[in-house]
Amino acid sequence: METELLAQQLMRTFLRVSRAMRPNLNEIPKGILPMHVAVLHHIHTCPCSQSELAEHIHSSPATVSTMIGNLARRGLVERQPSATDRRVVMLSITPSGVALLHVMQAQMLEKLNLRLQKFTPEECLRLAEAQALLERLFV
Numbered sequence: 001m002e003t004e005l006l007a008q009q010l011m012r013t014f015l016r017v018s019r020a021m022r023p024n025l026n027e028i029p030k031g032i033l034p035m036h037v038a039v040l041h042h043i044h045t046c047p048c049s050q051s052e053l054a055e056h057i058h059s060s061p062a063t064v065s066t067m068i069g070n071l072a073r074r075g076l077v078e079r080q081p082s083a084t085d086r087r088v089v090m091l092s093i094t095p096s097g098v099a100l101l102h103v104m105q106a107q108m109l110e111k112l113n114l115r116l117q118k119f120t121p122e123e124c125l126r127l128a129e130a131q132a133l134l135e136r137l138f139v
Contacts, residue, residue: 020115021108029074032100036071037108040101043077044093050079053091076100 022034035057042048042056054064068091071077076097082088093101116124 021111029100031070032074036067036076037101037104039067039071040076040093040097041105043091044098044101047090047092049082050089050091071097 018034039053039057042053048056050064050068051061053068054061057064059067068077068079072079074096075094078092078094079089080092082090116127119127
């Protein structure tokens with residue numbers, strides 16, 4: 001298969017997956033976006049600086065600063081100066097951020113599990129193989 005065509009098909013599929021996996025909007029505070037879930041997850045699993053986060057999510061430092069400012073005002077993340085370099089801003093998730101992250105992840109996992117139950121064991125195996133390839137594609 002031609003790589004350009006495959007890239008277009010994958011892009012369409014990723015957009016559909018992204019829409020399908022959105023948590024129930026009634027459970028999410030207004031203004032929290034799917035990208036915020038990814039940011040909260042990253043900070044929770046790997047506390048980092050704002051510049052490291054910007055690099056990880058492929059965004060500009062200004063965009064990340066604005067996003068973190070919004071999350072900090074909501075009490076979901078905290079910013080602290082680095083102990084070793086006061087110019088560096090370190091990020092950590094608050095207990096409220098962890099609670100919101102767990103609710104949103106549980107909703108997404110429930111949706112995915114319900115969809116996976118429609119597949120045969122063989123199809124699930126093929127999806128697992130495809131997942132490994134996708135992981136390789138993006139890592």
